[in-house]
Every structure is written in structure tokens, then in C-alpha cells.
Amino acid sequence: MADLKxxxxxxxxxxxxxxxxxxxxxxxxxxxxPDATKNQIKxxxxxxxxxxxxxxVNTMNLEGKNRRRGNTSGKTSKVKKAIVQLTADSSDIEIFxxx
Numbered sequence: 001m002a003d004l005k006x007x008x009x010x011x012x013x014x015x016x017x018x019x020x021x022x023x024x025x026x027x028x029x030x031x032x033x034p035d036a037t038k039n040q041i042k043x044x045x046x047x048x049x050x051x052x053x054x055x056x057v058n059t060m061n062l063e064g065k066n067r068r069r070g071n072t073s074g075k076t077s078k079v080k081k082a083i084v085q086l087t088a089d090s091s092d093i094e095i096f097x098x099x
Contacts, residue, residue: 009036009044013095014081026086028093034061034080041082051091058083 011031019029032041038057045054059082064075086092 004033004036004040006040006044006047009033009040010048010082022083026088026090026092028084028086030082030084032059032080032082034078036080036082038082041084045084049091049093049095052093053087053090054084055087055090056085058085 009032011033014029014031016029019027022029028045030041030045036044038059041057041059042054046052059080062079062081064078066073066075068074
């Protein structure tokens with residue numbers, strides 16, 4: 001298990017139509033480090049965004065897709081997504097406010 005700091009856990013937010021609709025229920029979607037655990041993701045969100053309290057974390061491991069370019073074949077890198085549910089009294093995450 002890797003020694004991850006909280007700023008290494010969350011890589012980027014995922015902005016899709018489905019994730020934007022889930023924001024009304026205080027659910028936010030992030031791309032996270034594949035080695036991160038649910039507890040590390042919870043701790044990272046609470047430290048990076050002050051005033052937030054995490055109620056739960058759901059994670060998905062997505063394997064890389066097969067890709068071809070001419071006669072050469074390979075795989076894209078694997079990705080881990082996390083859907084973070086905030087509590088009702090928690091403040092919203094400002095990174096998504098202008099979208």
C-alpha cells in the first residue's frame with residue numbers, strides 16, 4: 001500500500017451531464033489515485049475543501065480499454081472514480097459552482 005498524502009489522492013473532478021445532475025443531491029464525482037482507499041478519499045475531500053463533511057464514498061475501478069493503432073495494440077491506463085456524498089449540513093464544493 002502506497003503512502004499517499006491527501007493532495008495526491010484526488011486527481012481531478014469529473015464533469016459530465018450525469019455527475020452534474022447528481023450535484024443536486026450533494027454527490028460529487030472525482031477521478032482518484034488507483035491505490036487510494038475510501039478512508040483516504042474521505043480525508044482528502046474534508047481537508048481540501050473546508051467546511052465539507054463526507055457521509056459516504058462509493059468507488060469504481062475501471063480497467064483500461066483495448067486500443068489499436070495500425071498493427072500495434074495496447075491498453076489505456078486504468079482509472080478509479082469516486083462518488084462522494086456530503087452530509088445535509090455540509091457546505092458545497094466551490095469548484096463546481098460556476099459550471
